[in-house]
Amino acid sequence: MVAVVVSIAYGLGQGFRVPELLFGNVSLYLAIYSLGAWGRSRAASRLVRILIIIGMFLWLFLTIGFQFSNPEALAEFTDGASPEAAVAIALLSILLNLLFFGAAYVIGDRAWASARARAALEQRTRELAAEREHSAAQAVVLERVRIARELHDVVAHHVSVMGIQAGAARRVLDRDPAQAEEALTAIEQSARRAVEDLQNLLGTLRSDEPEDTPAPSTLGVDQLESLVSEVTGAGRAARFATVGTPRPVDGTVGNTLYRVAQEALTNSLKHAGPSAEIDVRLRYLDDAVEIEISDTGGRPVTRAAGAGLGQLGMRERVDAVGGTLEAGPRSRGGYLVRARIPAAA
Structure with a gap:
């Protein structure tokens, strides 16, 4: 809507020969560019810009045709130049308008494409960050599964050794107290080692920072x-x-x-x-x-x-x-x- 209003105002200014041209040209350029760069509906944006450009060129061709059909208007347009110079001036005016409107159209589309690319890149960056967090959480789960397996090995081995030593101590307790004491000492050592291993492994399991924790087993x-x-x-x-x-x-x-x-x-x-x-x-x-x-x-x-x-x-x-x-x-x-x-x- 803004681009249409600016275009109509520009056309009226040209029709009534308002002497100010710079502000009008800049406003029209920005209107066409902004419609291409930020228009939400791409089909409507493209259609409106094409209609504006076609309308401006129709107005330009009508103006040139009127001037060439009226000697007084042509003399005023070319400041009394020769007919060949008048044709060159008309062609130059058409070329400048092509560059003007073409730049506004193309640069607007390029700005839209660049914004879309940045948005896609930011979205991909967020997805990668979420994927890294998911992978880190999954790594923690896998590490804890591995530590649980370590717990099985540690507990099973030490308990088996302690069970055998306890059985040996029970059988020789009456007739050989020294051997029973030796077996009980071995049970004590195995129990302490088991507790130390379990503390190390459970400490790793309780930690929320796996990268700062030592390996559960060396x-x-x-x-x-x-x-x-x-x-x-x-x-x-x-x-x-x-x-x-x-x-x-x-x-x-x-x-x-x-x-x-x-x-x-x-x-x-x-x-x-x-x-x-x-x-x-x-x-x-x-x-x-x-x-x-x-x-x-x-x-x-x-x-x-x-x-x-x-x-x-x-x-x-x-x-x-x-x-x-x-x-x-x-x-x-x-x-x-x-x-x-x-x-x-």
Whole structure:
């Protein structure tokens, strides 16, 4: 509406020969530009601008035709110049109007397109920010799921060791107080370690700033021997051996090997008999690192029931680093767990 009013006012000013031209030209240019740059309805904006431009050129052609048909008006228009000069002046006037209206139309459209592009970019930026927040929240959930799995491993192992030590202390309490005291000391140490591990893991779970918290576990292949020592301290026959030339392994791979060994030892303590021998071997192969835990089986003192989540957790851990897991009874008795992780993991 504003552009139409400005155009009519401009046309009336030209018709009544108002001497002021600069203000009218600027106002008409801004009206056409603003309609192109900010008009909400693009079809209506385009139509109104085209009609204004067509109307202005019709008025221009009528004016030029009237001047050329009237010698007195032509002389006034060209200040007495020759007919050739009058034609050149008319063509120059048409060219200037083409540039004037074309610039207002095109620059207005370009301003609209630029504003739309900025709006789309801002929208995309907001979407990316929301996606980053969602990804961060999802990462926290996944981290807490992983820590929950760590909790399972820690609790199961320490409780199994403490159960065996408590049973040993109960059997020798009357006839060998010194051995009973040693077993109770081992229970105390296992309980303290379990509480410390649980405090570290639960502290991470309670934190809302995962990037500022330390890793829930730094246990790796270097702690495998001490893990086996806990089993021997519980009164079970267990051996640890390293095969091949030791080399540094990634922290995630080392922690995976440790947790597989911990879960397998826990299962052996629960399901194998007290006379079972447990063998743990860490192999450094050319293209992989392998952990193998086997026991000779036997009848356990008490039947321990399980939900089968331990093996599932081991398999998920090994799969996460691109390895393979074998778990099952041995042909000559007992049970075998073997995890193999490629060197490129």
